[in-house]
Structures are given as C-alpha cells and as structure tokens.
Amino acid sequence: MAAHPEPAIVARGLVKTYAGKRALDGFDLEVPRGVVWGLLGPNGAGKTTAVRTLTTLLALEHGEATVAGVDVRTAPHEVRRRIGLSGQTPAVDEILGGRQNLVLFARLNRLGKRAARDRADELLTQFELQEAADKPVKQYSGGMRRRLDLAVTLLLQPEVLFLDEPTTGLDPRNRGEVWTAIRQLVADGTTVLLTTQYLDEADQLASGVSVMDRGLVIAEGRPDDLKRRVGGDRLEVTVADRADLDRARAAVARWASGDPVVDVETGTVGAPVADRVTAIGSVLEELGREGVGIDDIGLRRPTLDDVFLRLTGHSAEEAEDATDAADPATRHTDAVTDEQDERDDVEVTR
Amino acid sequence: MTTATVQVPVQGGHGLGERLRWALRDGLLIAGRDVSHWVREPQLILWTLLFPIIFVLLFAYVLGSSMQVAGGGSYQQFLMPGMFVQTMAFGLGETVAAVQADNAKGVMDRFRSMPIAPSAVVLGRVMANMLYSVISLVVMLGCGLLVGWRWNTGLAGLALGVALLLLLRLAMMWLGIVLGLKAKSAEMANGLFGLLYPVTMLSNAFASPELMPGWLGAIATWNPLSWTTTATREAFGNPGATSGGWVSEHAVMLAVMWPLLVTAITLPFAVRAFQRLSR
Numbered sequence: 001m002a003a004h005p006e007p008a009i010v011a012r013g014l015v016k017t018y019a020g021k022r023a024l025d026g027f028d029l030e031v032p033r034g035v036v037w038g039l040l041g042p043n044g045a046g047k048t049t050a051v052r053t054l055t056t057l058l059a060l061e062h063g064e065a066t067v068a069g070v071d072v073r074t075a076p077h078e079v080r081r082r083i084g085l086s087g088q089t090p091a092v093d094e095i096l097g098g099r100q101n102l103v104l105f106a107r108l109n110r111l112g113k114r115a116a117r118d119r120a121d122e123l124l125t126q127f128e129l130q131e132a133a134d135k136p137v138k139q140y141s142g143g144m145r146r147r148l149d150l151a152v153t154l155l156l157q158p159e160v161l162f163l164d165e166p167t168t169g170l171d172p173r174n175r176g177e178v179w180t181a182i183r184q185l186v187a188d189g190t191t192v193l194l195t196t197q198y199l200d201e202a203d204q205l206a207s208g209v210s211v212m213d214r215g216l217v218i219a220e221g222r223p224d225d226l227k228r229r230v231g232g233d234r235l236e237v238t239v240a241d242r243a244d245l246d247r248a249r250a251a252v253a254r255w256a257s258g259d260p261v262v263d264v265e266t267g268t269v270g271a272p273v274a275d276r277v278t279a280i281g282s283v284l285e286e287l288g289r290e291g292v293g294i295d296d297i298g299l300r301r302p303t304l305d306d307v308f309l310r311l312t313g314h315s316a317e318e319a320e321d322a323t324d325a326a327d328p329a330t331r332h333t334d335a336v337t338d339e340q341d342e343r344d345d346v347e348v349t350r
Numbered sequence: 351m352t353t354a355t356v357q358v359p360v361q362g363g364h365g366l367g368e369r370l371r372w373a374l375r376d377g378l379l380i381a382g383r384d385v386s387h388w389v390r391e392p393q394l395i396l397w398t399l400l401f402p403i404i405f406v407l408l409f410a411y412v413l414g415s416s417m418q419v420a421g422g423g424s425y426q427q428f429l430m431p432g433m434f435v436q437t438m439a440f441g442l443g444e445t446v447a448a449v450q451a452d453n454a455k456g457v458m459d460r461f462r463s464m465p466i467a468p469s470a471v472v473l474g475r476v477m478a479n480m481l482y483s484v485i486s487l488v489v490m491l492g493c494g495l496l497v498g499w500r501w502n503t504g505l506a507g508l509a510l511g512v513a514l515l516l517l518l519r520l521a522m523m524w525l526g527i528v529l530g531l532k533a534k535s536a537e538m539a540n541g542l543f544g545l546l547y548p549v550t551m552l553s554n555a556f557a558s559p560e561l562m563p564g565w566l567g568a569i570a571t572w573n574p575l576s577w578t579t580t581a582t583r584e585a586f587g588n589p590g591a592t593s594g595g596w597v598s599e600h601a602v603m604l605a606v607m608w609p610l611l612v613t614a615i616t617l618p619f620a621v622r623a624f625q626r627l628s629r
Contacts, residue, residue, distance in 0.1 A: 055463050059628045080465040091456030095387045107379050108466050136390060152460070 006069050008033045008160045008191035009054060013063035016049050016215075023049040025215030027063070031193060031208075036186050038202030038223070039195040040307075041212030047195040048088070050212070051164050054193070055085045068159040084153030084161045088168060090145040091152075092137050098148050099124060099133040106155045123151040127181060143174025150181055154190075161185060163194045167201060179204055199223065200301060211311060219311050227302055232257070234300045235279050236270040240293035245269065248294075251286045255279040267295070373467040380461070380474025381481065384448075388482075398444075399486055402437050403493050409433070409556060410497045420558035423589025430490075430499040431511070431582040432555025435575055437490050438515050439550050441483050442522040442529075443543045449475065449530025450539040458627070468624060476523055483519045487512065502587035511585035514605045518578050521609035524616040531623040555579050558590060571597055574608045581605035 007030050014027040023046050031037040041047050052058040054067055056076035065072040068082040092101045099120050106116035124130045127147040132140060137148065146166060153161060163182070167175040182205055186192055196202055202209045203223040211219040211226070219226065235256065239248045245262060248269045252260045255278070256271035263270070273279035276299050287294060388395050406429070414425040452458045461471045501508050533539045552569055554576040559567035570576055580601035583590050597604065 057459055057462055057628060077465055080463055083463070085459070085463040087456045087459055089456050091460040093383060093457065094455070095390050096383065097390075100386060104379060104383055105460070105464070108376055108461075108464055110465070 006033075006066075007031055009037075009065075009067055009193060011050070011054065011063065011065040014050065014053060014060060014065060015062035016046075016053060016058060017061060022215050024053065024063075027212075027216050029210055029217060031191060033191050034186065034189060035208065036182060036192040036194055036206045038206035038209035039193060039212060040197070040199065040202055040209050041195075042197065045212040046215040047212055048164055049215075051085070051162050051193070051195060055083055055162050056080060057085075081156070082159045084156075084158035086146075086149050086153045086161070086163050086166060088165050090149035092145065092148050094138040095136055097132075097134040097136055098129050098140070098144075098151075101137065101148060102151060102155065105152045109156050111155070119155060123154060126184075127151045141174065142170050143177045146170065146174065146178050147181055150178070150185075154185065157188075158190060161190050161192045163192060165195055165197065168197070175201075199227070199307060203227070211307060213311075219307075226307055232302070233273055233276045234270050234302070235273045235276070235283065236268055236296075236298055236300055237283065237287070237294055238266060238268045238296040240267075240295050242267050244292040247290055247292055248287060251283050251290070251292075254286075255282050270300075273299070369467065373470045373473055376466045376470030377473030377477055380470060381477035383474070384478035384482070395482070399489050402433060402440075402486070402490055405436075406430070406433055406490070406493050406497060413556075417557065418561060419590050420560040421589060424498070426494075426498045427500070427588045428558075428583070428590040429556065430494040430497075431586060431588055432553075432579050433494070434487065434490055434511075434515050434582060435518065435553075435555055435579045436550045437486055438483065438519040438578075439522065439575055440543070440546055441479060441519045442526045443539075443546055444482070445475070445479050445523055445526025446530040446533060446542050447536070447539045448479070449527050450533040450536060453531060453627075454536065462627065472527065472620070472624070475527065476520075479523055479526075480516070480519065483516065487515060499588075501585075503585060507585050507587060510602075511582045514578060514581050514585060514602070517606065517609045518575075521612040521616075524613055524620045527620040528616050528623050531620075531627070549573070550575055553579060554590070571595065574604070577601050577604040577608060 009029060009031040011027055011029040014024045015022060016024040025046075027046065027050055029039075029050070039047050039050065049058065053060055054065055054072060056072055056079050060073060067079050070078045070082060072079055092098075093104070096104070102120035102123055103116045106119050107113070111119060124133050127150065129144060129148060129151070132144060137145060140148065150163075150166070166182070167178050170178065179201075182192060182194070192205075194202070194205060206223060208221065209223055209226065210217045235252060237248050237252060239245055242264065245264065245267060249260050249262055252269045252271050255273060255275075257274040258272040260269050260271035262268070280297065280299055284294075284297060409429050410426050414429065417425045417428075419425055419428045452461075458471070462468070501511065503510075529542070530539065552566070553573040554570050557570075559570035559576070561567075562570060577597065578601075580590070580598050581604070582588075584601055
C-alpha cells in the first residue's frame with residue numbers, strides 16, 4: 001500500500017451542543033494511518049459524540065473534520081464508503097444467522113449476490129464463526145456477537161474503523177478474542193479509532209491515545225507515557241478486622257514505593273509498589289506471621305481513574321456528573337446504555 | 351492488504367432515475383430482512399395472524415348470536431369489514447414496534463453509517479409492513495368466507511374495498527414511523543396495542559352506533575375508523591353501510607380523504623424525525 005501522507009482522521013475545533021451543554025467543546029484529534037489510536041475518557045466525556053460526528057451520524061455545529069481524506073461535512077456519503085463503525089451494542093440482526101447478516105449488509109454495501117456470499121464466507125472463517133454461521137445470532141455469546149459485528153464493519157475493508165467501547169460488558173476471554181481481531185485488522189492496513197474506558201485495553205492495542213474530558217482532548221501520547229505520569233502498580237490489602245489496620249499499614253509501608261493510603265470504612269490499605277511480585281509475596285508473608293487475617297489482597301494497575309485524578313485533579317465520576325445529561329449515547333438506546341453505564345461505573349470507580 | 355476477493359462495489363449513479371433504482375434495490379433488501387424473520391421464526395407471525403381469526407370466531411359465534419344490526423342484515427356480513435379495518439389499524443402497532451426495535455438496537459445507526467440512501471431504510475420498512483398487511487388481509491378475507499361472509503359487488507367492489515383498507519394501513523405506517531422513532535422503550539411501543547383496542551371498539555366496526563347510548567354513538571360515528579368501515583361495507587355490499595347521516599353518505603370520500611390527511615401531516619414529521627437522528 002502506498003504511503004499516505006495525510007492522516008486518517010483530522011478533527012479541528014469540533015463543537016456539539018445538547019440541551020445547552022457542550023458534549024464536544026473544541027475537540028481536536030489527529031490520527032496517523034495504519035495504527036490503533038485510543039480515545040479514552042470516562043462516561044460522558046464526549047467519546048461517543050466524537051465518534052458519531054466523525055462517522056456522519058451526527059451533524060457538526062462548528063469545526064471541521066476529514067476522515068480518510070474526505071470532508072465529513074460536505075461529503076458524508078463518500079465518508080460512509082470508507083469507514084466501518086461498531087457501536088457500543090452490536091448492531092446485528094438477532095433473528096438472522098451470522099451468514100445472513102453478513103450477506104445482507106454486504107449486499108447493502110452494493111456487492112453482487114455472489115461476491116456477497118464469498119465475502120461472508122471469508123469473514124466467517126477469519127473470525128472463526130463458521131460453525132455458528134447459520135445459528136440465529138441471539139444464541140451467540142457476547143464475544144461472538146462482537147466478532148460478527150466487527151466482521152460486518154469490515155465487509156468493504158474500510159480505511160478507517162471506529163470501534164466504540166468494543167469490549168464493554170465482555171468477560172476476559174471474549175475481550176481477548178476481540179483484541180486479537182483488532183490486531184489482525186491493523187496488520188492488514190486498517191486505521192482503528194478505539195474508544196475505551198480501560199487504560200489496559202489502550203495499553204494492549206493502541207500506539208497512541210488521546211484522553212478526553214468534558215468534550216475536549218486534555219492529554220495525548222503513548223500509553224506508557226501516560227502511565228508513567230500516574231505511577232506504577234498499587235498493592236491493596238483489605239483486613240478482616242479493622243483493629244489490624246495499623247499493622248497492615250506498617251507491613252505495606254515497608255514494601256511500598258510511596259505513602260500508603262488507609263480507607264477505614266472498607267478496611268483497606270493501598271500503596272504504590274515498585275516491584276509488584278516481591279511486594280505482594282512479602283506483605284502476605286509478613287501479615288501471615290503476625291496473624292493478621294485478610295479478606296483480600298491484590299495488585300491493581302493504574303486505571304483511567306488514576307490517570308484522570310492526576311491529569312485533571314477530579315475523578316472520573318465527577319466528570320460524568322458534569323456532562324452526563326449531554327451524552328447523546330443515552331438518547332437512542334436508553335435501556336441498554338443505562339444498564340451498561342451502571343456496570344461501567346463499577347469498573348471506573350472501583 | 352487482503353483485497354484479493356473484495357470486489358469494488360458498484361458505484362451509485364447521481365441521476366434521479368439511478369438513485370431511485372438503488373433506493374428501490376436497497377429497500378427490497380431491507381424488506382427481505384423482515385421476510386427472513388418470518389421464515390426463521392414463523393411462530394411470531396402465525397400468532398399475529400391467528401389472533402384476528404380467534405377474534406372473528408368469538409364475535410361471529412359467541413357475541414354474534416345476540417347482536418343486532420341497525421337496518422337489519424346478518425351480523426357476520428356486518429362484522430367482517432369491521433374486522434378488516436381493525437386488522438389494518440393494528441398495523442400501527444407493528445410498525446411502531448419494528449421501528450423502535452431497530453432504532454434501539456443500533457441497527458438504524460448501522461444503516462445510517464452505510465453508503466445507502468436514507469429513503470431506502472423507510473422504503474424497506476414500508477414494503478415489509480405492506481406485504482405483511484396484504485398477507486393478513488388475505489387470511490382475514492379467507493376467514494370471512496369460511497364464516498359465511500360474502501361480497502356482492504363483483505371484482506371492482508372487492509378491489510375498491512381492499513384499496514381503501516390498504517390506504518388506511520399506509521396512513522398508519524407514517525404515524526407508526528414517527529412514533530417508533532420517538533418511542534423511548536419497547537414497553538412504550540407495545541403499550542400502544544393496549545390503546546388501539548378501545549379506539550377500534552369505539553367505532554362502528556363491531557356494533558351499530560345507532561344502538562349505542564347517544565353520546566357514545568356520536569363518538570363512534572365520528573371515529574375515522576368508522577368512516578373506513580362504512581366505506582368498506584359499501585364497497586363490499588355488506589349491511590350497516592346506509593344507516594343515514596352525512597357521515598355515512600360520504601363514507602367513501604371520507605375513507606379516501608382522512609388517510610391522505612394523516613399521511614400529509616405525519617409524512618413530513620417522519621422525514622424530520624429521521625433527520626433529527628443526526629442532531
């Protein structure tokens with residue numbers, strides 16, 4: 001493939017208002033060709049609005065954007081020929097089989113009957129869905145549905161693929177399946193813009209990320225750089241008896257690379273650690289020797305919430321309160337998204 | 351890139367004729383999706399087809415034995431046009447439910463993010479719903495013939511009656527698309543069926559307004575569904591059509607005018623509701 005000098009996505013000063021609130025408030029983005037780019041932010045930061053404007057589903061108020069070199073405002077139809085979009089909930093037909101879905105959408109993408117069938121077979125093989133090809137989609141697992149949804153977006157081998165929280169609500173195994181599929185796509189030359197709430201997901205897939213808050217990008221860079229800004233892993237110990245909190249704190253402090261934080265309400269001591277494996281082993285051993293009963297012990301990687309606290313000084317949850325009403329994602333799919341929001345809240349504020 | 355087997359999609363032309371041709375083709379594909387649903391899960395449509403048949407049997411035999419028709423005539427002959435109208439009116443619920451489901455499940459967004467004409471999405475819905483309505487009307491006509499209903503006006507009368515019924519269904523289509531795009535939940539869409547019952551009951555579909563208490567009879571007489579019912583009775587030559595009054599004398603004209611009026615009002619709203627999806 002010839003080198004493309006122009007970026008896959010350019011957005012300058014995008015503005016989109018909902019009910020008087022700015023869901024996008026001067027959003028800028030530049031994504032080079034042939035990479036996975038992560039768009040991170042808490043619920044309501046404007047990620048979905050950004051994706052919906054770039055994919056021509058929402059009209060812009062201000063600003064300009066090109067996708068695959070085509071102006072989103074003046075040539076939306078041409079943009080649609082060059083992109084794929086996979087939204088927060090798999091948009092596939094539940095009653096039809098996987099193959100029927102692929103053939104239908106391939107035909108709607110103007111492929112002939114024969115070509116549509118061939119392409120469907122190819123994608124079923126690529127996404128390992130041959131065995132379930134003729135079963136109704138409602139019998140698919142979450143991961144299979146996602147893979148089928150991805151396959152549908154890839155029918156025309158889009159230049160730019162938008163994936164809006166592709167793994168939200170999936171268990172780790174299914175998440176891994178989707179990650180594998182995304183890596184394969186980029187290897188084949190597609191540019192992927194991936195929105196996610198999970199830093200580890202961006203870490204796994206993206207060569208660059210933009211962090212959003214309140215409708216604009218507040219930080220950009222490689223995932224490693226962002227994590228470095230936040231610090232390393234945290235060790236967290238929850239004691240069975242609150243009376244042991246001080247002893248637990250002392251034990252953790254000995255192996256921590258920073259000051260431990262005690263949460264009396266939950267009986268938890270947490271601290272950043274430099275050498276994660278040694279720290280968890282040693283603390284466990286020390287507490288065992290002293291007869292301190294523990295309910296839980298674990299290592300936690302820095303989350304988006306940690307990045308957020310560091311970058312903005314406020315938590316993801318506060319940000320959500322501020323802009324939630326302006327989030328258009330809740331407009332269309334209330335029931336589904338609400339449910340998902342709740343689940344996400346647990347993840348983000350954990 | 352593994353472009354080997356992906357053929358370059360056929361380019362859509364820019365002329366009006368060409369655009370119409372693509373919209374029609376895409377519309378047929380989208381309507382074909384509904385047909386595949388019927389094939390995959392026939393129990394869904396068998397139920398909705400069976401339901402009006404049960405209704406006919408209940409009314410014709412359980413209630414019919416004690417029903418009187420103002421102006422005389424057999425109740426079966428009187429009832430069937432009312433049943434046809436009810437079947438068409440209930441189509442409103444089918445359209446609302448289908449549009450709401452597509453919109454909520456993101457299928458509408460998928461269509462909209464694809465290089466297809468927006469009109470094809472509407473066209474597909476219209477074609478699928480109309481095909482289903484024709485099927486259910488044929489089933490109802492057959493059911494009517496089995497319980498002794500007849501039309502006495504030749505093929506022209508039959509065609510006029512069927513045309514009036516499908517016109518009503520088409521008006522319900524646009525209203526259904528507006529409501530389906532606005533409906534926030536599947537419950538809201540389904541709740542509409544509950545509302546459709548009293549509305550069709552409060553007409554002359556099942557009982558003569560002349561035999562109702564005065565105020566109720568007035569409501570039933572001025573219910574637009576009564577106009578289509580009366581016009582259909584007239585077209586089929588069934589009793590109950592000439593019970594006097596300005597409304598029943600102009601029933602055919604009214605049965606043509608009011609669905610057109612509903613269409614004129616709701617079609618622009620349907621288009622706007624689609625455009626508003628991008629706001």
